[in-house]
Amino acid sequence: MYEKDGEKYFIVDSHSHFWDASRENWKPGAEQYAKGWIDCFYGYHQLGPPETHWDYEKYLKVTPEDFERDMFIEGHVDYAIFQSTYLKEWYTNGFNTVDQNAQLLERFGDRLIVNGRFDPRDGDEGLKQLEADVAKYHLKGVKLYTAEWNGDSRGYKLSDPEAYRFLQAAQDLGIKNIHVHKGPTIWPLDKDAFDVADVDHAATDFPDLNFIVEHVGLPRIEDFCFMAVQEPNVYAGLSVVIGGLMHARPKFFAKVMGELMFWVGEDKMLFGGDYNIWTPKWQIEGFVDWQMPDEDQFSDYSKLTTATKKKILGLNAAKLYDIPVPPELQLPTTADEPAAPGQELVDNTAGPRA
Amino acid sequence: MNLRPAVWAALATVLDPELDEPITELDFVETCTVSPDGVASVVLRLPTFFCAPNFSWLMVADAYDAVSAVPGVTRADVKLADHHAAAEINGGVAAQAGFVEAFSGQAVAELDELRKQFFRKAALAGQDRVAQPLVDAGAGPEDLAATTLGQLDPSPELDRMRKRRAALGLPHGDDAPLLIDAEGNAIPPEAVPLHLRRARLQRVGIETNGAYCKDLLKARYSHPATRTS
Numbered sequence: 001m002y003e004k005d006g007e008k009y010f011i012v013d014s015h016s017h018f019w020d021a022s023r024e025n026w027k028p029g030a031e032q033y034a035k036g037w038i039d040c041f042y043g044y045h046q047l048g049p050p051e052t053h054w055d056y057e058k059y060l061k062v063t064p065e066d067f068e069r070d071m072f073i074e075g076h077v078d079y080a081i082f083q084s085t086y087l088k089e090w091y092t093n094g095f096n097t098v099d100q101n102a103q104l105l106e107r108f109g110d111r112l113i114v115n116g117r118f119d120p121r122d123g124d125e126g127l128k129q130l131e132a133d134v135a136k137y138h139l140k141g142v143k144l145y146t147a148e149w150n151g152d153s154r155g156y157k158l159s160d161p162e163a164y165r166f167l168q169a170a171q172d173l174g175i176k177n178i179h180v181h182k183g184p185t186i187w188p189l190d191k192d193a194f195d196v197a198d199v200d201h202a203a204t205d206f207p208d209l210n211f212i213v214e215h216v217g218l219p220r221i222e223d224f225c226f227m228a229v230q231e232p233n234v235y236a237g238l239s240v241v242i243g244g245l246m247h248a249r250p251k252f253f254a255k256v257m258g259e260l261m262f263w264v265g266e267d268k269m270l271f272g273g274d275y276n277i278w279t280p281k282w283q284i285e286g287f288v289d290w291q292m293p294d295e296d297q298f299s300d301y302s303k304l305t306t307a308t309k310k311k312i313l314g315l316n317a318a319k320l321y322d323i324p325v326p327p328e329l330q331l332p333t334t335a336d337e338p339a340a341p342g343q344e345l346v347d348n349t350a351g352p353r354a
Numbered sequence: 355m356n357l358r359p360a361v362w363a364a365l366a367t368v369l370d371p372e373l374d375e376p377i378t379e380l381d382f383v384e385t386c387t388v389s390p391d392g393v394a395s396v397v398l399r400l401p402t403f404f405c406a407p408n409f410s411w412l413m414v415a416d417a418y419d420a421v422s423a424v425p426g427v428t429r430a431d432v433k434l435a436d437h438h439a440a441a442e443i444n445g446g447v448a449a450q451a452g453f454v455e456a457f458s459g460q461a462v463a464e465l466d467e468l469r470k471q472f473f474r475k476a477a478l479a480g481q482d483r484v485a486q487p488l489v490d491a492g493a494g495p496e497d498l499a500a501t502t503l504g505q506l507d508p509s510p511e512l513d514r515m516r517k518r519r520a521a522l523g524l525p526h527g528d529d530a531p532l533l534i535d536a537e538g539n540a541i542p543p544e545a546v547p548l549h550l551r552r553a554r555l556q557r558v559g560i561e562t563n564g565a566y567c568k569d570l571l572k573a574r575y576s577h578p579a580t581r582t583s
Contacts (some may be wrong), residue, residue: 036403039574043402046573154462219372219563222475222556243551245562248569252562259555296490 001329002076002313004288007306010329012317013071013080013280015179015214015239015272018104019096022061027092031053041277044240047248048278062276064104073102075280077273078314079323081113082339083143083179084213102137113321115141115179118170118229120162121150121350127169134173140321141177142170143214146198157198159205167206176336177320178202179212179237182224194220196227203231207338210320212270215240218258225263232338235320236264238312239272254293258301267334270317284313307331357388357426364420365396371412371469373564374476374518380564381571382413384435393427394421399435401570407439407457408465414447473518474536479560481516481533482553495546504528 002009021041025033042059062070071077082104087095094100099112116139118130133139147155155164158180167178182194196217203211214237217224228234241260245253260269271287273280292303316335318325365386366378377383377398384397396417400410414434421430423497432447434440439457446456454461484506485498493501503526506512524538533541533549541549 033438040402040404040570043570043573047569169376180393219566220559222552222559225555226552244566244569249562249565252558252565256562259558262551263555 001078002284002288003286007269007288008329009076009284009288009310010314010318010325011076011078011280011284012271012314012321012323013075013077013273014212014270014317015083015084015237015282016071016080016275017085017096017277018062018101018154019085019276020061020093020100021059021095025061025091025093027088027090030090037087037090037095044244047244049247049282052279052282053275059276064107067104067275068108070279070281071275072108073176075273075275076284077111077280079111079113079321080275080316081115081141081317081321083115084117096182098133098137107136107326113140113323115139115177116175117142119144119148119150120156120160120166120168121153123162127166130166130169131173134175139173139175141179142175143181143277145181147181159198159201163202163206167202167209171206171209176208177210177212178313179214181214182217182220194223196220196223198229199234200227201331203234207233209233210235210336212237212320216256221256221259225259226334228268229263234264234268235316235335236260236269237272238269238320239274240270240277242287243274243275243278246283246286251293254301258292258298261302261304261308266304266311267316269318271313287313311335318330325346355426357392357394357424358386360424361388361394361396361421361427362386364424365417367420367540368413368416370409370567371472372409372560373567374472374479374514374560375418375564380568388427392426393431394424394427394429395431395433396421397435398570399575400437401567401574403436403438405437407443408453408461408468409416410434410437410439411443411447411453412465412469414443418447428551472524473521475556475560477515477518477522477524478536478553480511480518481555482550482557483511484509484515485532485550485553489550495543498546498550499531499541499543501532502528503530503532506532518567 002011015292021038038060042056045059046053047168071080083102084098084101085096098114098116105114113139116130116133116137118126120126121215146158149155177183180199185281194217196213199211199213210233212235213224216236216238218240228236245256273283288309292298292301310331311333314332315325319333319335362378365383366376368377369375370377370380373380382398382400384399386396388394398414398517414432418430418432421427421432433444437443442456446453453465454463488498488501503512505517516526523529525534531540533546535541
């Protein structure tokens, strides 16, 4: 919980990690890729305020004590949701596996939610694994990487029949939230992995599932917005938006927030701090203090209210994940409800300008 | 004769296809030298070790073509530094192989369609850049829907938008409407407000991405621990 100027904010960090990029974990023969990967992350880290920058060696691997301090003690976070990233070709024990995350679950289980994964190309075996993971971790969400190679396959679409089989199974098992990574891919090399058309189809055909597009499709935020405006169950994951832009590029941050407020709306935006690319403390404090600038170039964009910030920082995600919120911190949000899509936008009739 | 200015000017015609900005302005050219016998040596660098190989390929190949075409240049040696696919890209471009051949087994499609996709985005973003001053001056949907390119004051933004449209085979002459959809049809007045919203979102998307890339490049080449060369 974060309190400022008499207002209390319930914080859910919907996108965080607990990775091991230590040199001991760089797979022999693949060191340059392991280093290249974490160096990319370290580049993003530099986009935060200078006083939050860490030494490179510390950045490679944090301890459970670091995690507890940065997230829960100093970081204001009430609940954190873990996403997994395997990368076992480069990291001997994996970069950020469910099992690694689960270690922390033992210590902070009352404040941590671990998301699982599936890959429709794994067939019946994959379905069995998903059932086992749900039984073990009580999954409410999964994170999917549609552009991953798997055997001879060069990726899949959420609209494939096999994917529908898994989505149906996930729904039957009680999973509600499908986080989809639409972003840079490394292999296959010629593939454009940002296409969100498949999310559009799946979201229409599975109206009871929520689809959270991580990083709001950056660098293709326009494709995401054009799609999300038509689908009531598509959400904007703000990981990388606040961390990468709010300090480094305040004007672009304002424009991106303005566009998201217009196309997606404040009930469908979820804060994600992306630990430990960045720590949540400065992001949450900065966002609570932030407001759309008064200059002319931002005049079409709506201002953020205190209620807007409360919903984005935690109440929307709490609703998607059935996280109990103390009554004095609660506000109504249409998150997780079949809200009407922006029909006036789809019909080409809206827009305050001109 | 000092060929370096001509080689630099040639590099300035090479775009990052996704950001729609010249590689010279993005600070992607690490070094550029020309030997007395006309061998132009260019080293390119990118914001991260894992920048998408397809975009990276386009930039190295375009730089190779542009520099090779400079009169007086006897040979172009264009290399990408500090990148996970540098060996394949540098070798493939030097051998004048296609993308698919250079990445045998890892790619099945050439990149023309990808390039076009980004021209389409640039052509839409350009409509916001060109129309915004008119909107600020009070032009309404009827005025904007009736505006043709020939009625506009000359500007670099207008030239740039015309070039992107020309590359796509979309209307770009003086009689072409300022506002068009992806197929080249004029936008009717009632659809102008939302069309402009879309154009602005497209511009915000491209320019935000550009800001990100510039910041990451700066971070990468100013921090000793992540300097991999």
